[in-house]
Amino acid sequence: MKPAVEMRNIVKQFPGVLANDHISLTVEKGEIHGLLGENGAGKTTLMSILSGMSVPDEGEILLNGTPIQFGNCEDAIKQGIGMVHQHFMLVPVFTVAENIVLGNEPHKGLQLDIDQARTMVNRLSSHYGLKVDPDSVIRDISVGSQQRVEILKVLSRDAKIIILDEPTAVLTPQEVEEFYIVMRALREAGNTIIFITHKLQEIQEITDRTTVLRDGKVVGTVNTKDADNERLARMMVGRDVVLHVKKEEHQAGKVELRVENLFAKDARGLPAVKDISFEVRAGEVVGIAGVAGNGQNELVEVITGLRKQESGKIYLGDRDISKMTTRERIYAGLAHVPQDRQRRGLVMDFTLVDNFLLGYEDSPPFIEGPMINYREAERFSERSIEMFDVRTPGAHVTARTLSGGNQQKMIVAREFQRNPTVLIAAQPTRGLDIAATEFVHEELIELRAQDKAVLLISMELTEILDLSDRILVIYEGEIVGSMKANEATPEKLGLLMAGG
Amino acid sequence: MADKKEAAGKKGFSLLGLVGPIQFVMGILLAFIGGALFLWIFRENVAEAYGALFKGAFGSKRYIGEALLSTTPLIFSGLAVALGFRSGLFNMGVEGQLVFGGMVAAYIGYAWDLPRVIHLPLALLGGAVVAGLWGSISGYLKAYHNIHEVITTLLMNYIAFAIADYMIAVGGPMKADNELPVSPDVLESARLVRLWEGTRVSSGILIAIFFAIVVWFFIYKTRIGYKMRAVGFNAAAAEYAGINPKTMTVLAMALSGALGGLAGAVEVLGVHYKFYAAFSPGYGWDGIAVALLGLLNPFGVIAAAFLFGVLRSGSITMQAIAGISKNVVSILIALVIFFSATNKTLEPILKRLLGGIGSGKELELNTEQEGDR
Ligand SMILES: Nc1ncnc2c1ncn2[C@@H]1O[C@H](COP(=O)(O)OP(=O)(O)O)[C@@H](O)[C@H]1O
Numbered sequence: 006m007k008p009a010v011e012m013r014n015i016v017k018q019f020p021g022v023l024a025n026d027h028i029s030l031t032v033e034k035g036e037i038h039g040l041l042g043e044n045g046a047g048k049t050t051l052m053s054i055l056s057g058m059s060v061p062d063e064g065e066i067l068l069n070g071t072p073i074q075f076g077n078c079e080d081a082i083k084q085g086i087g088m089v090h091q092h093f094m095l096v097p098v099f100t101v102a103e104n105i106v107l108g109n110e111p112h113k114g115l116q117l118d119i120d121q122a123r124t125m126v127n128r129l130s131s132h133y134g135l136k137v138d139p140d141s142v143i144r145d146i147s148v149g150s151q152q153r154v155e156i157l158k159v160l161s162r163d164a165k166i167i168i169l170d171e172p173t174a175v176l177t178p179q180e181v182e183e184f185y186i187v188m189r190a191l192r193e194a195g196n197t198i199i200f201i202t203h204k205l206q207e208i209q210e211i212t213d214r215t216t217v218l219r220d221g222k223v224v225g226t227v228n229t230k231d232a233d234n235e236r237l238a239r240m241m242v243g244r245d246v247v248l249h250v251k252k253e254e255h256q257a258g259k260v261e262l263r264v265e266n267l268f269a270k271d272a273r274g275l276p277a278v279k280d281i282s283f284e285v286r287a288g289e290v291v292g293i294a295g296v297a298g299n300g301q302n303e304l305v306e307v308i309t310g311l312r313k314q315e316s317g318k319i320y321l322g323d324r325d326i327s328k329m330t331t332r333e334r335i336y337a338g339l340a341h342v343p344q345d346r347q348r349r350g351l352v353m354d355f356t357l358v359d360n361f362l363l364g365y366e367d368s369p370p371f372i373e374g375p376m377i378n379y380r381e382a383e384r385f386s387e388r389s390i391e392m393f394d395v396r397t398p399g400a401h402v403t404a405r406t407l408s409g410g411n412q413q414k415m416i417v418a419r420e421f422q423r424n425p426t427v428l429i430a431a432q433p434t435r436g437l438d439i440a441a442t443e444f445v446h447e448e449l450i451e452l453r454a455q456d457k458a459v460l461l462i463s464m465e466l467t468e469i470l471d472l473s474d475r476i477l478v479i480y481e482g483e484i485v486g487s488m489k490a491n492e493a494t495p496e497k498l499g500l501l502m503a504g505g
Numbered sequence: 506m507a508d509k510k511e512a513a514g515k516k517g518f519s520l521l522g523l524v525g526p527i528q529f530v531m532g533i534l535l536a537f538i539g540g541a542l543f544l545w546i547f548r549e550n551v552a553e554a555y556g557a558l559f560k561g562a563f564g565s566k567r568y569i570g571e572a573l574l575s576t577t578p579l580i581f582s583g584l585a586v587a588l589g590f591r592s593g594l595f596n597m598g599v600e601g602q603l604v605f606g607g608m609v610a611a612y613i614g615y616a617w618d619l620p621r622v623i624h625l626p627l628a629l630l631g632g633a634v635v636a637g638l639w640g641s642i643s644g645y646l647k648a649y650h651n652i653h654e655v656i657t658t659l660l661m662n663y664i665a666f667a668i669a670d671y672m673i674a675v676g677g678p679m680k681a682d683n684e685l686p687v688s689p690d691v692l693e694s695a696r697l698v699r700l701w702e703g704t705r706v707s708s709g710i711l712i713a714i715f716f717a718i719v720v721w722f723f724i725y726k727t728r729i730g731y732k733m734r735a736v737g738f739n740a741a742a743a744e745y746a747g748i749n750p751k752t753m754t755v756l757a758m759a760l761s762g763a764l765g766g767l768a769g770a771v772e773v774l775g776v777h778y779k780f781y782a783a784f785s786p787g788y789g790w791d792g793i794a795v796a797l798l799g800l801l802n803p804f805g806v807i808a809a810a811f812l813f814g815v816l817r818s819g820s821i822t823m824q825a826i827a828g829i830s831k832n833v834v835s836i837l838i839a840l841v842i843f844f845s846a847t848n849k850t851l852e853p854i855l856k857r858l859l860g861g862i863g864s865g866k867e868l869e870l871n872t873e874q875e876g877d878r
C-alpha cells in the first residue's frame with residue numbers, strides 16, 4: 006500500500022531562520038503519526054506546507070503515491086487534508102453549527118439552511134463521539150469544546166488526513182483523556198492522523214510511529230513502542246535530558262512561610278479559599294496539587310498581596326505580612342513566579358532591560374535619586390541573560406519577541422535574584438518545552454539547596470511528585486490531603502484531586 | 506533559534522531609530538497627496554494652493570513667527586496627550602484643561618502684583634496646578650470607580666467651558682471693567698517676553714521645548730515615569746511587581762492635565778495677555794493628532810506641533826493669495842491625523858526593512874509564543 010503522505014526534502018526558509026531543512030516524512034495510511042520537537046523545531050511550518058497554507062522553497066509532496074502541487078488550502082481540502090491549528094480559527098459570535106459549515110454552507114436559495122447544518126453536525130458528532138451542542142455560541146463554550154468544533158469542521162470536509170497542531174496544549178488533563186478517545190475513534194474510522202506535540206507522555210500514549218524534528222531537521226522516525234522517553238527526549242533536545250530532576254536529601258529548617266485559617270473570595274465574590282493552613286520550611290519544597298480552578302490562583306494572589314483576604318493570617322518568618330502591600334511583601338523576602346507570565350509576569354511591550362527592572366525600580370543599585378540608573382539595569386540584564394541562558398538577540402528587544410520558554414527564564418532570573426526567603430512558583434513550567442522545563446526544575450531544586458522555602462503550585466502530577474518534599478492537595482478551595490512526597494503516588498493524589 | 510545570540514553579538518549599526526521619523530514623513534506625504542487629489546477633483550490649482558500654503562508659512566519673518574506662535578501651545582497639548590497615552594490613558598480633556606490653565610494664569614497675572622521673577626513662574630505654575638487637579642479628577646474616577654477616562658475627560662470639557670464663560674460673563678468674578686466678555690489685562694510682570702522682533706513669538710516656545718525634553722526624561726529615565734509606563738502597558742504586571750496602578754493613574758492624569766494647563770497659560774501670558782472664552786482655536790483637540798503624529802514621543806511631538814503650526818498659519822495666506830478656502834487645510838489636517846493614526850501598520854514593515862540593513866540579519870518578528878495558550 007502506498008503511504009498516505011510522503012513529503013520529500015522540504016525546505017522552507019524564513020528571514021534568518023531555516024525552519025525546514027530538507028525534511029522528509031512518510032505517514033502510513035491509518036496510523037497516528039507523532040510529530041515531536043521542541044518549540045521552534047519547525048513542526049507547524051512543515052504542516053502548514055502540507056495543508057497548503059504556505060509554499061515550500063524546495064521539495065515535493067506525494068499523496069497516496071501521487072505527486073501533488075499545491076500552495077492552496079482549497080486544493081488541500083479537496084485532497085482530503087484538514088488541519089486543526091494551534092490557535093483556533095473560529096468566529097466567536099457564531100454558533101457551533103455555523104462555524105462548522107462556514108465556507109461550505111448548505112443553503113436553501115440564498116439562505117443558510119441551518120437545519121441541514123445542524124443535522125450534519127449532530128450526525129458527525131455522534132459518529133465520532135465528539136460531544137458538542139450545535140446551537141451554542143463559540144465564545145460561551147470551553148476551550149475543549151472549541152477544539153471539538155475545529156475537528157468537526159475538518160471532518161465535515163471529508164478529511165482523511167487530519168493534522169492536529171499541539172491540540173493538547175490548551176486542554177485540562179481530563180479533556181486530554183477524552184481527546185485520546187476521539188483520536189482512537191478517528192483512527193478506527195480509517196483516518197490518518199498527524200499529531201504534533203512536545204510532550205513525551207502523549208507520544209507514548211497515542212501514537213504508532215513518531216518523527217522527531219530538531220532545529221528544522223528530521224532526527225529520525227521510530228516505532229513508538231520501541232522508544233522510551235529518555236531516547237525520545239535525547240533525540241528532541243540533542244543531548245541527555247534529566248526528565249526527573251534528582252534532589253539530594255536536605256534537612257528542612259525553620260518555618261519561613263506560615264498560612265493560618267486563610268479565607269478569600271474569587272473575582273465573582275464566591276468563596277475560593279476556605280480555611281487553608283500550612284507551613285513551608287527553609288530548604289523544603291511544598292507542592293500543592295490540584296485540578297485547575299480549585300482556588301490555587303486565589304491562594305497565591307492572597308499570599309502575594311494581589312487579592313484581599315477575608316480572614317486568616319500569613320507569616321513570613323515571624324512577621325505577619327497579611328496587612329502588607331505587595332511591594333512590602335516583596336521587600337520582606339517573598340518572590341513569586343506567576344502562573345500567567347504574559348499577563349502578570351512581564352510587560353510584553355517593555356524591553357528586556359525594563360522587564361528585568363520590574364520590582365527593582367525603587368531599590369539600590371538601580372536608582373539614582375528620582376532617576377533609574379540604566380547602566381546598572383543594563384548590567385543586571387546582561388548578567389541575567391547570561392546566567393539563565395535567555396536566548397535573545399539582545400537586551401533591548403521587547404519581551405514579546407521571545408519564545409515562551411525564554412520569557413519564563415527571564416521571570417525566573419528576575420525573581421530568583423531577589424534573593425527571597427520564600428519563593429512561590431505557580432505552574433512554572435506550563436507550556437515550556439523539555440529543555441526549559443528541565444532548567445526551571447533544576448533552578449527550583451537549587452533554591453531548596455540554598456535553604457529557601459519553595460511553594461510549588463502545579464497541575465502536573467509528575468512535576469509535583471518530582472520536586473516536592475511534602476504535598477498538599479487542594480480541592481474546591483480546601484486542603485483535602487497532606488503527605489510526605491515519598492508516601493504519595495499518582496493514584497492517591499489523583500483520587501484526592503477529584504474530591505474522593 | 507540557537508545562534509541568535511551570536512548574531513546579536515556582532516554589533517552592526519542599526520537603522521531602527523529611523524522608523525519613527527520615516528513614519529512621520531510618510532504620514533505627512535500621504536496627507537499631502539490625498540489633499541492634492543482632493544484639490545484636483547474640485548478643479549483647483551494644486552501647485553498654486555500648495556505654493557501659497559508654503560509661502561504663507563515660510564514667506565516672511567512674520568509668517569514664520571505666526572507658525573511658531575501656534576506651535577507653542579500645540580507642543581504642550583501634544584505632550585499632555587502623549588504622556589497620557591504612555592500611561593495607558595486617553596486624555597480627551599486637554600481643551601478643557603487648557604481653558605482652565607489659561608483662566609488661572611490670567612487671574613494670577615492680573616490680580617496679584619508681584620516682582621517678575623516670582624510673578625511669571627507663579628502664573629504658569631498656577632495654571633498647571635489647577636488644570637492638573639482638574640485632570641486628576643478623571644484619574645481618580647478611573648482608578649477608584651472604574652469610569653472610563655475618555656468619557657469623564659470629554660464631558661468635563663463642557664463643565665470647564667461653562668465655568669470659563671461664567672467667569673467673564675456680566676457679573677462674573679473675572680470680568681474686566683468694560684463692555685467685553687474678557688478678563689482684565691495681565692500685568693507686565695507676568696507676561697512672557699517677546700523673543701523675536703517683528704513677530705509675536707514669545708519665550709513660550711523655549712519653555713515648550715524645554716518641557717518636551719523634561720517630559721522625555723521623565724517618561725524614560727525616572728522611577729515614576731517607569732512605573733507609569735509599566736501601568737500603561739500592563740497594569741496587572743505592574744501590580745504584581747508592587748506598583749500601585751491606581752496611584753499611577755491619578756498621577757498620570759494630573760500631569761497630563763498640568764501640561765494641558767500650561768498650553769493655555771503660555772497662550773494667555775504670551776499672546777493674548779487676557780483671558781476670554783475663545784482664546785484657543787482648538788489647540789487642545791489638536792493635541793491628540795499632534796501626539797499621534799509625533800508617535801507619542803516628546804521630540805516627535807515638537808516636530809508634529811511645528812507642522813500643525815505651519816499648516817495653520819499657511820492656511821490663512823493660502824486663502825488670501827490663492828483664494829482657496831482655509832478649510833482645505835482642515836482637510837489636510839484631518840488627512841494627517843488619519844494617516845498618522847493608521848500608519849502604525851507600516852511599523853512592522855519598516856522595522857523589518859531597516860532592521861535588516863546593517864545588522865546583517867533581519868529582525869525576527871514573528872516569534873510565535875508556542876504553547877502559551
Ligand atoms: N511566518 C514566519 N516568519 C518568520 N519566521 C517564522 C515564521 N513562522 C515560523 N518561523 C520560525 O520558524 C521556526 C520554526 O517555527 P515553527 O514551525 O512554528 O516551530 P514549531 O511549530 O515546531 O514550534 C521558528 O524559529 C520560528 O520562529
Ligand SMILES: [Mg+2]
Nearest residue numbers: 048049091875
Ligand atoms: Mg508550532
